[in-house]
Amino acid sequence: MVHHSVAERRALARALTRIENGDLSVQDELRAAWSATGAAHRIGVTGAPGSGKSTLVSALARAWRLRGHSVAILSIDPSSPITGGAILGDRIRMRELSGDPGVFIRSMASRGSVGGLSAAAADAAALLDAHGFDFVVIETVGAGQSEVEIARLADTVVVVEAPGMGDDVQAIKAGILEIADVLVVNKADRPGARKTVAALQAALDLVPQTSGHHGVAGTALSDAALDAGWVVSVLQTTATAAEGVDALVDMLALHREWLHVSGVGDARRRRRYSQELRVRLREQLLLRALQILGGDGYDAALREVAAGRRTPLDAARELAAQLIIGSEL
Amino acid sequence: MSELTQAPVNDAAAGTPQPRLRILIAKPGLDGHDRGAKVIARALRDAGMEVIYTGLRQTPEMIVDAAAQEDVDAIGLSILSGAHNTLLPRVIDLLQAAGMSDVPVFAGGIIPEEDVPALMQAGIAAIFGPGTPLEEIVSFVRARTAAHC
Ligand SMILES: Nc1nc2c(ncn2[C@@H]2O[C@H](COP(=O)(O)OP(=O)(O)OP(=O)(O)O)[C@@H](O)[C@H]2O)c(=O)[nH]1
């Protein structure tokens, strides 16, 4: 359990801003922090809008605090695609954590690009991790691919569902069941909770227990081999009354233990680093390529595509071949 | 001008998002009504800003704590309870103690004309009465945070 001074917390907050802004000066902090990452249990929490993720994260944080652990929370909400603005409201449900020096909460807007968000969220999680927080929780709204990307930043993924959202079980509909290590039916005080649990259990039986942390190409172990031996269970919570939260805390600890003992944790981290490295490599290669080609080379290729003479892929291949001596078209 | 300098390059260089203004909007005091705060939050969002909305019944300590963690460029407070003469100066004092006096604080809601001079004196950057056009608030925030973005 760490204690940061007011000044340290300010410095951390400012570094997070520079990460969000893509300000490269923050690389100094990241470089210094990098070797200290890896100690935190990173937990991704995702699920349909309004299922109670923030309330649950708040209750979880309280439970961890009672056990003497420190907690950092990264709450990610979408930016408006039209104006680029955002209303980040997750703190409303985390009121009870306010003023606790063992808790640090940061709201983050997705700012449009999925790749950019993953990179920023990865760096933010690393920085929080290196600051000595025992738990780093990343909350995202589970509606699509970007959430799956973000969840991949975590050691353990919790998918939160709520009853009474019609006949559909959102997690099943959104196709995010496969990424769950733990499923939670929150709002267990509401009617229909048992039905939702049953629907999730039934759906889980159909998901090959490979878990959805699909590796990027080039990682050694298959998903099936990696994730063998962990059985996803469905827990019920009433976050507003902190009910069922202790059981969730225990389940998360159990998953972490399993990650460690099975070696899956290391494999997942390698996949995570591989993912981050690829995102960065792609970005750096592109920047270099554009520098070398210059405006004219790029524009010439663009004209070919626009005029219908080249497909985008063919034009890109030709550009790449110009850049890299000895490469094939 | 080359196409290179335009959007495609930025899209592709996914690691370089644009800086955005981050504004904390909070509702201190005990009354349970935050319609005004929400209207301002939406207006700032529609102006392209990122609004951290903390909701009702925020103490000055909570507000400054959140502002520090969120590293905001400005703080907007909506006050209806009549406790503005204690709450607002307290926020200013706490910001100062946290080394954050550079973060402008503006307030809206029901604040009697005669209280305004003392609050401005205490360090509140602007006070917007009921019916202030939203554009005026947006322009104020833009102007006061011009150096940040
Ligand atoms: N009855 C009941 N209501 C709950 C429970 N947990 C959360 N809520 C309520 O559900 C609403 C949404 O809760 P949030 O925690 O904001 O949900 P969220 O999933 O974080 O929402 P987004 O971040 O907007 O996607 C709030 O009104 C909560 O008070 C619960 O266990 N039971």
Ligand SMILES: [Mg+2]
């Ligand atoms: Mg939330």
